[in-house]
Amino acid sequence: MAENPIRFGIxxxxxIARKVARAITLAPNSTLxxxxxxxxxxxxxxxxxxxxxxxxxxxxxxxAVLDDPSVDAxxxxxxxxxxxxxxxxxxxxxxxxxxxxxxxLNVADLDLxxxxxxxxxxxxxxxxxxxxxxxxxxxxxxxxxxxRFGQLRSIHSTSTYAAAKExxxxxxxxxxxxxxxxxxxxxxxxxxxxxxxxxxxxxxKIVAAFPAVDFNQRGVILSCGSSLRWEDNKxxxxxxxxxxxxxxxxxxxxxxxxxRLWDFIIPYEETSAFFSLxxxxxxxxxxxxxxxxxxxxxxxxxxxxxxxxxxxxxRLVMSIRDFRCGPDPEWPxxxxxxxxxxxxxxxxxxxxxxxVEL
Amino acid sequence: MAENPIRFGIxxxxxIARKVARAITLAPNSTLxxxxxxxxxxxxxxxxxxxxxxxxxxxxxxxAVLDDPSVDAxxxxxxxxxxxxxxxxxxxxxxxxxxxxxxxLNVADLDLxxxxxxxxxxxxxxxxxxxxxxxxxxxxxxxxxxxRFGQLRSIHSTSTYAAAKExxxxxxxxxxxxxxxxxxxxxxxxxxxxxxxxxxxxxxKIVAAFPAVDFNQRGVILSCGSSLRWEDNKxxxxxxxxxxxxxxxxxxxxxxxxxRLWDFIIPYEETSAFFSLxxxxxxxxxxxxxxxxxxxxxxxxxxxxxxxxxxxxxRLVMSIRDFRCGPDPEWPxxxxxxxxxxxxxxxxxxxxxxxVEL
Numbered sequence: 001m002a003e004n005p006i007r008f009g010i011x012x013x014x015x016i017a018r019k020v021a022r023a024i025t026l027a028p029n030s031t032l033x034x035x036x037x038x039x040x041x042x043x044x045x046x047x048x049x050x051x052x053x054x055x056x057x058x059x060x061x062x063x064a065v066l067d068d069p070s071v072d073a074x075x076x077x078x079x080x081x082x083x084x085x086x087x088x089x090x091x092x093x094x095x096x097x098x099x100x101x102x103x104x105l106n107v108a109d110l111d112l113x114x115x116x117x118x119x120x121x122x123x124x125x126x127x128x129x130x131x132x133x134x135x136x137x138x139x140x141x142x143x144x145x146x147x148r149f150g151q152l153r154s155i156h157s158t159s160t161y162a163a164a165k166e167x168x169x170x171x172x173x174x175x176x177x178x179x180x181x182x183x184x185x186x187x188x189x190x191x192x193x194x195x196x197x198x199x200x201x202x203x204x205k206i207v208a209a210f211p212a213v214d215f216n217q218r219g220v221i222l223s224c225g226s227s228l229r230w231e232d233n234k235x236x237x238x239x240x241x242x243x244x245x246x247x248x249x250x251x252x253x254x255x256x257x258x259x260r261l262w263d264f265i266i267p268y269e270e271t272s273a274f275f276s277l278x279x280x281x282x283x284x285x286x287x288x289x290x291x292x293x294x295x296x297x298x299x300x301x302x303x304x305x306x307x308x309x310x311x312x313x314x315r316l317v318m319s320i321r322d323f324r325c326g327p328d329p330e331w332p333x334x335x336x337x338x339x340x341x342x343x344x345x346x347x348x349x350x351x352x353x354x355x356v357e358l
Numbered sequence: 359m360a361e362n363p364i365r366f367g368i369x370x371x372x373x374i375a376r377k378v379a380r381a382i383t384l385a386p387n388s389t390l391x392x393x394x395x396x397x398x399x400x401x402x403x404x405x406x407x408x409x410x411x412x413x414x415x416x417x418x419x420x421x422a423v424l425d426d427p428s429v430d431a432x433x434x435x436x437x438x439x440x441x442x443x444x445x446x447x448x449x450x451x452x453x454x455x456x457x458x459x460x461x462x463l464n465v466a467d468l469d470l471x472x473x474x475x476x477x478x479x480x481x482x483x484x485x486x487x488x489x490x491x492x493x494x495x496x497x498x499x500x501x502x503x504x505x506r507f508g509q510l511r512s513i514h515s516t517s518t519y520a521a522a523k524e525x526x527x528x529x530x531x532x533x534x535x536x537x538x539x540x541x542x543x544x545x546x547x548x549x550x551x552x553x554x555x556x557x558x559x560x561x562x563k564i565v566a567a568f569p570a571v572d573f574n575q576r577g578v579i580l581s582c583g584s585s586l587r588w589e590d591n592k593x594x595x596x597x598x599x600x601x602x603x604x605x606x607x608x609x610x611x612x613x614x615x616x617x618r619l620w621d622f623i624i625p626y627e628e629t630s631a632f633f634s635l636x637x638x639x640x641x642x643x644x645x646x647x648x649x650x651x652x653x654x655x656x657x658x659x660x661x662x663x664x665x666x667x668x669x670x671x672x673r674l675v676m677s678i679r680d681f682r683c684g685p686d687p688e689w690p691x692x693x694x695x696x697x698x699x700x701x702x703x704x705x706x707x708x709x710x711x712x713x714v715e716l
Contacts, residue, residue, distance in 0.1 A: 018645050151603035153581070156514050156595070162613045206569050210585040211713050212593035223511070225593060227568040227585065235570035235583060236516070237595045244511035244611045246639040246648070249618075251609075255520045255600045260620070264486075266641060268648045281604040285626060286377050288662065290604070290626045304646065353713065355569050 001024040004322075006314035007033035009071035009087060009095070011062040012078040013046040016100060020075050020127070021050055023306035030314040033072075036065035041072050060088055066093045073123070073317055076100060079178040080185060084109045090118035096317045098310070099335075101193075102185035106346075107339045114332050123310075123316045125331040126338075128193050130265050130304055132308040133275045135299040138196070142297070143198060143252060148279045150256030155236035157194045157251070159187035159265060160223075160244035167256060168242065174220050182221035183242045190265050192239035192341045193334075194250050195228060201337050204228035204236070208355040209348035214243060226345045255279060260294070267305070274298040362680075364373045364534060364672035365391035367429035367453070369420040369444060370436045371404040376484070379408055381664035388672040390414050391430075394423035420444055426458040431481070431675055434458060437536035437545060442467045446476050449474035454481040456668070457693075459551075460543035462586045464704075465697045472690050481674045481686055482553035483667075483689040485695075486551050488623050493657040494555070499654070501556060501610060504538045506637045508614030513594035515552045515609070517623060518581075518602035519543035526600065532578050537584040540579035541600045542703060548623050550699045551692075552608050553586060559695050562586035562594070567706035572601060573665045610686060618652070625663070632656040 008031065010017050017035075023031045036044035040060030047058050054179035059065050065074060066089055069355040074098035076087055083104050087097050097117055103126050105112035119125040130136060141150050145194045163171070172178035173186045181188075196202075206229045223241030225258065250264040258277035274296045281292040302313065319325040344356045366389065368375050375393075381608050382390045390410065392577035398418030417423050423432060424447055431454035434445055441462050445455050455475055455651045461484050462468035472684045475482040488494060501507050521529070539546075554560075564587045572580040581599030608622040615637035625631035625710045631655045639650040641672035661669065677683040 022644070074439065150520075151604065154516070154583075154597050154598070156516070156607075156609075156612065158512070158514070158609075159613060160511075162508075208566075208569055208711065210587065210593055210595070211564050211566055212577070212585065212587035212591050214591050223591070225512075225585070225595070225596075227570065227583070229568065229570035233570050233572050233581070235568055235595070235597065237583070237585075238566070239512050239514070239593065239595070239611075241511065244613055245616050245636070246509065246641070247611055247616050247636075249514075249609065251514075251516075252604055253516065253518060253597075253608065255602055258605050262652065263551055263648065264635075265410070266645055267648065268651050269413075270646050278603070278605075278620075283604070286380065288377070288628050289624065290621065293626050333558065350361050353566065355711065 002029040005029050005031040005148050006317045007031055007070055008066060009034040009036065009074045009077055011036050011074055013037045013042055014077040017075070017077045018050055019306055020077065020280065020310070023304060023310045026303055026307035027062045027310040027314060029318065030051050030310050032055045033070055034059060034065050034068050036062050051308040058123050066090050066095060071095060072321065073313070080105055080181060081174045081178055084112050087113040088116040091120045091122050094120050094122060095192050098125050098127060098313050099217040101126040101189045102181055102342065103339055106178055106343050107336065110336060110339045114336065117327065117332065121320065121327060122314065123320060124335070125313045126335040127309070128190065129305045129309050131197065132312055133267065133273060135267070135275060138297060139259060139268050139275055142277055144266065146256050148277070149259065151233055152198060152255045154234065154250060155195050155198055155251065156249065157191035157238040158240070158247045158249040159190045160239065160241040160247045161321055163242040168216070174216055174278040176218045176220050180220060181342070181346070182292065183223055183240050184221045184342060188238065188345065189338065189342060190242035191240055193338045194264060195236040195238065196253055196337055196341065199230065199234065201334060202230060203337060203340065203358050206355045206357055207341060207344035207348055209345050209353050211353040213349055216267050224349060228341065239265060270304050272298055272300045360387040361413050362526040363387050364675045365389055365396065365428055365430045365700040367392040367423040367432045368428060369394050369423050369432055369434055370709035371395045371400055372435040373431070373658065375663055376408055378435065378668070381662060381668045384661055384665035385668040385672060387676065388668050391680055392417060392423050392426050394420050396607050406698045409459065424448050424453060429453060430679065431671070432455060437530045438463055438539060439536055442470050445471040446474040449478045449480050451480050452480060456483050456484040456485060456671050459547045460539055460691050460700065461540055461697055464701050465694065468694060468697045475685065475690065476601050479678065479685060481671065481678060481685045483671045484693040485667070486548065487663045487667050489555065490670055491625065491631060491663040493625070493633060496655060496657050498635055499618060500635055506615050506635070507612040507617065510556060510610060510612050512592065512611045513543055513556055513609065514607065515596040516598070516605045518597065518599040518605045520603050521600040526574070532574055534576045534578050538578065539704070541581055541598050542579045542700060544581065545600070546598035546703065547600055547696065547700060548597065551696045553594040553596065554695055554699065556610055557592065559692060560588060560623060561695060561716050562696065564715055565702035565706055566715045567703050567711050568589045569711040571707055581705060584706065586699065588706055594665060628659065630656055630658045
């Protein structure tokens with residue numbers, strides 16, 4: 001453990017908080033300092049179930065965590081509809097904010113959060129974990145290689161899982177007052193982020209949702225998809241769903257190569273991951289086969305991707321705390337662009353699948 | 359070789375004809391009988407280059423092939439704009455018709471061909487070769503397995519290749535008077551067929567082209583894509599292009615499993631092929647990995663897929679010739695549905711990417 005690690009508080013005991021609590025413990029520059037729930041009993045149970053050491057303070061309210069002077073940063077895994085209230089509260093109390101995705105119900109809400117973080121000089125980052133896997137960096141290098149991949153022409157991504165009946169009836173992600181963005185916010189967020197990541201965060205010009213959306217009885221999206229087009233006619237498509245078997249595909253097609261993986265959000269295994277790269281392929285004589293086949297590029301991960309995310313966030317917080325740097329502006333910008341595209345998909349759906357210009 | 363094999367004539371010396379000529383030779387129930395070109399010199403050169411035996415008659419016109427009483431069936435690899443004229447001519451002269459894809463410029467033209475075949479009692483089949491690979495049948499079995507794959511929810515397919523400068527300037531597939539459908543006809547055909555194959559040839563309700571089309575200066579499509587939606591909200595997307603690296607992806611997502619392959623049109627190797635099946639996957643405790651990973655299902659191919667196509671076509675022709683069966687109605691119907699969807703994509707593009715109902 002580094003000296004003076006960043007001390008995290010967690011507000012809310014969502015399932016995902018278990019994973020990030022573990023990550024905070026694993027990251028060498030951070031430590032878990034406090035956990036808060038609206039119910040002290042729930043917080044105690046959560047601490048016991050996850051084997052937190054006695055040094056972790058347990059609070060019966062979110063405010064108590066935010067008021068604790070020994071907390072440097074908070075991780076916020078609350079339902080999306082509570083993000084503005086609690087992320088702004090945290091920023092106002094000078095806590096750095098690691099916010100679970102989707103960041104907000106819309107970009108206007110997200111701007112309230114980002115403005116609060118900017119005013120307070122605290123770091124903001126969203127919880128898109130796969131961004132921090134070393135595979136992601138390796139893929140970026142492959143994509144940037146003009147001789148192996150060339151110019152990016154199209155992208156297809158999926159983020160789907162077959163939710164159980166219990167989830168489809170009671171999970172917060174299907175409740176309009178909790179996570180009103182449904183599958184688009186929970187699963188589509190990853191696809192949109194992957195698409196923007198691949199395009200160096202250039203916003204598309206046109207977003208047109210597919211005329212195929214499943215809603216639940218309360219009007220929450222259970223599955224949808226969209227096409228996105230850039231000025232250079234690059235095109236991306238994605239499909240997100242609570243109604244299809246687990247899939248996390250990211251397929252990137254350049255004019256010299258193509259790159260594919262099926263587990264971009266949660267790698268099949270924690271310690272290493274791979275992607276597939278096909279480069280310079282042509283058809284053999286008479287088109288009886290291919291000259292080049294896909295090659296597997298495997299990347300070891302020294303820490304789980306969640307721990308790498310926490311480590312990166314804590315590193316930025318340290319440089320603010322210890323070196324008087326300003327907050328890194330890139331991560332908030334990346335979140336904002338993701339939210340902007342997500343909003344455009346939602347708007348296109350609301351407009352009856354009309355193309356929306358960005 | 360079977361007794362009394364089906365005797366094929368080929369009209370036109372396109373590159374693809376070399377592959378199908380080889381297939382006719384390899385198929386045990388067929389034989390190459392005649393080849394015709396508008397130029398007898400070109401036909402002679404083609405025969406010499408491909409090592410045709412002396413028994414193959416060489417003609418300086420298409421009509422001569424169609425008039426040859428020793429020809430039972432013709433393979434037509436001519437540019438799409440010539441399909442109506444020569445496929446109808448062939449049918450009227452009682453030749454069975456194996457027609458290269460895209461079958462026609464639109465479904466009205468295709469109907470002229472299908473009507474002529476029906477009137478003459480000759481077999482019609484299009485040249486979509488991968489349909490005849492044993493892998494295709496194996497995949498259908500996997501898709502139909504409710505415990506391993508479940509209900510089909512979404513599909514994504516690509517058919518792209520990075521055409522050389524010479525192709526983009528001079529190939530018939532970029533000339534409006536030859537193959538006016540461009541990449542949609544040449545490459546998109548395969549995607550549409552794959553999508554229909556996966557949905558048991560149910561037509562989608564709505565087809566909406568992506569607002570991202572590249573045209574050449576003569577107005578021919580170089581790249582495009584579309585979403586398709588069925589009554590049950592199943593959704594499919596495809597992307598076809600002459601401007602991206604070789605890709606032939608078919609991704610099928612069910613609610614219990616998913617099936618993927620990257621070489622569905624031309625397998626990586628001629629003698630065997632595989633697809634990937636993931637079934638019943640869930641995330642492990644804390645979502646730190648996956649419980650089930652993709653499994654490779656490998657299928658040997660006794661003959662190249664083109665030879666299996668010719669064999670199947672010749673089998674149907676034999677049952678007409680030797681057993682007085684009627685022509686098989688399935689293959690023409692499959693071609694017609696593919697063409698209907700292709701027409702709808704084209705119409706959606708022409709209407710400024712508006713959804714088109716089918």
